[in-house]
Amino acid sequence: MVEEKKEYWRWTEGLYLNKDIDWRKAKSITLGVDIGSVSTQAVVLTDGKIYCFASIRTGSDSPDSARKAVESALKQTDLKQENIHYTVGTGYGRVNIPFANKTVTEIACHARGANYMGGPTIRTILDMGGQDCKAIQCDERGKVVQFLMNDKCAAGTGRGMEVIANLMAVPITDIGRLSFEIDKEPPPVSSTCVVFAKTEAIGLMREGWTKNQVLAAYCSAMAHRVVTLLQRVGVNKDFTITGGIAKNIGVTRRILNELKVDMVQLQPDPQIAGGVGASLFAADLLEKQRKAAG
Template sequence: MNAEVAAATAAPEKKEFWRWQENTWYDETKNWKDAKIITCGIDVGSVSSQAVLVCDGELYGYNSMRTGNNSPDSAKNALQGIMDKIGMKLEDINYVVGTGYGRVNVPFAHKAITEIACHARGANYMGGNKVRTILDMGGQDCKAIHCDDKGKVTNFLMNDKCAAGTGRGMEVISDLMQIPIAELGPRSFDVETEPEAVSSICVVFAKSEALGLLKAGYTKNMVIAAYCQAMAERVVSLLERIGVEEGFFITGGIAKNPGVVKRIERLLGIKQLETKIDSQIAGALGAALFGYTLMQKQAAK
């Protein structure tokens, strides 16, 4: 048994290679106490949860963390994480919108809005009004979304049959290869020649195939590249069913994986629009922006 296979089949170490970096941020140049309207978006997904604060229609801060055992606690913990940083209390927030997998279980939300609408709205803010086609690669599903220049959804397709080709699938490969998840994308390009995509990205079969490739002499980097290529091909087939327009934008945690993103771009022949904002908060950001719009409408009455 060669070293690569032995490492992948050995008893798993205590280290959780799949664990991505949780993140909290806020705009230190602004004071939330100066805002007239403060709204919050809570995106409770199957893998991650985000709380985003918007002050007078502008992104102020967010907290992104792993989803816990239940949606209500995940929502509370996500929001508490950013409120603790800035000295805010729940009663300081004017309106809360829940979205994502657990949107109906956000106990303090005033309204629940689908993640498709929220990702479109968030992508419009993050990528500008040129965004027309959005790929949301979440923890357990993929969505292809068309929107107009205001971030309103005009069409969408969804593939949620299993965790294959999603964030959770990449976490499984990370643990199998015993390589930190943040390193998978860059390492997928450290190969002499681009390998063929694995034939199946069903998590169960992909693990078996990955071990088979290691036994056949593939390096870990080659296996990772083959899996990234398979993920890219899978989502591109979804995008091609709905049609890809100029103004292509990717949201979700997988958007941080260049091994998948660059292969998607190569297959489509289109570069994604860039943003400096964390792609993982798009849904919660869109929810907070919807909350701001609703508050404005109430004030205008």
């Protein structure tokens, strides 16, 4: 395959450290590692508060990506991995994390993480990850009530967006903004399949569509696709979006417009919800383990 000269898909890797926290005083230091197909997050919680995290691109080797994410997160502090009391792995590569004490599914982790970051009023979560898209409903404790997951298909995923970014030669982080720099909202592209979308995009450009119009047509096709998924499980308030695409306003705003709801923006980063959830599960399991030990 021809290597792209410029890497339009490349998104910004994230780092965070809460300097107000002294990890030495913490009774519980837990780590959640979420290995997705596109990105990997390592999130450290101290006594149930976010202390630090790193979000990096997943490499070809899962254990290696997990180690790198943890290293990046801990590089910001003098906390060492041996100081961590409990580690939970999640995400599609979760079985390949050698240092995890336990694994939990990403569905449960996203619900838990969104509940923590967005508050107990969160009921519906749309997780738009690198290789799939899931609709989750949860209760006030962040426990899953219903979920819907799809076969592996790039349409409506971060990977699909990367393909579009490369195809249109637009940096992925600019797509959302550019997709609104248009006179009139164009109709969505007809193909949900990213492979067919390539042919369609070339056709549209030849017909005289601007780049921004094509991007808009894609974003709304992607939004429409996930809205149909969401409607199968139903959308209850409060609604939030997790995963990398949550940062793409081109898609999220169009989802909200179509659903006619508002969303809770997860802070500090919607991409770490799974990792936060995993770290919270780790805290529960640590507590349970300590109780059992007396």
